[in-house]
Amino acid sequence: xxxxxxxxxxxxxxxxxxxxxxxxxxxxxxxxxxxxxxxxxxxxxxxxxxxxxxxxxxxxxxxxxxxxxxxxxxxxxxxxxxxxxxxxxxxxxxxxxxxxxxxxxxxxxxxxxxxxxxxxxxxxxxxxxx
Numbered sequence: 289x290x291x292x293x294x295x296x297x298x299x300x301x302x303x304x305x306x307x308x309x310x311x312x313x314x315x316x317x318x319x320x321x322x323x324x325x326x327x328x329x330x331x332x333x334x335x336x337x338x339x340x341x342x343x344x345x346x347x348x349x350x351x352x353x354x355x356x357x358x359x360x361x362x363x364x365x366x367x368x369x370x371x372x373x374x375x376x377x378x379x380x381x382x383x384x385x386x387x388x389x390x391x392x393x394x395x396x397x398x399x400x401x402x403x404x405x406x407x408x409x410x411x412x413x414x415x416x417x418x
Contacts, residue, residue, distance in 0.1 A: 300410035304403070309350050311399040316345055331389040334379045341380045348372035349412050351398050367399045 296302060316326040329347075333340035351370045362366075375394035379385040 298357070300358060300406055301412065303358055304406055307351050307399060307402055310347060310351060313394045314344060314395045315337055315393045316396075326346065327390070330375070330379075330393075330395065331386070333390045334386050337382070338380070339377055341385075345372060346396055348375065348398070351395060351402070355398070355402050355405070358402075358405070358410075360402070364401055364405065365387040368378070368401055371397050 297304060306365060309415055314330045315328040317328040330344045333344050349369075349372055352372060355368055356365055371394035373390055375389070378388045378392070381388070
């Protein structure tokens with residue numbers, strides 16, 4: 289019997305690990321020196337017209353898809369989808385959208401919605417930090 293790698297399964301704890309990792313990559317990959325502002329792939333890829341926005345929208349949609357698989361209520365899924373759509377629509381506007389991506393973090397908002405659901409309905413998936 290081969291041990292399973294953490295984060296690979298469909299259980300709530302594995303999904304949480306995957307979504308948290310993806311959110312970190314999209315929103316908080318590194319910090320801009322001097323101003324201490326976190327930056328991620330969402331803001332960087334947004335600099336590439338159309339393709340960058342489509343790529344990050346697909347990655348944001350993946351988070352919503354994982355939430356659907358966990359059984360989140362439809363109204364939460366609609367809210368998460370609206371966050372991704374709003375981020376994608378405004379992020380597509382040249383220059384203004386790139387600045388917008390620094391401040392509106394749809395993936396962080398969606399992670400917060402997902403965490404709240406998991407903490408309430410799947411407490412065994414909770415991560416204890418210490």
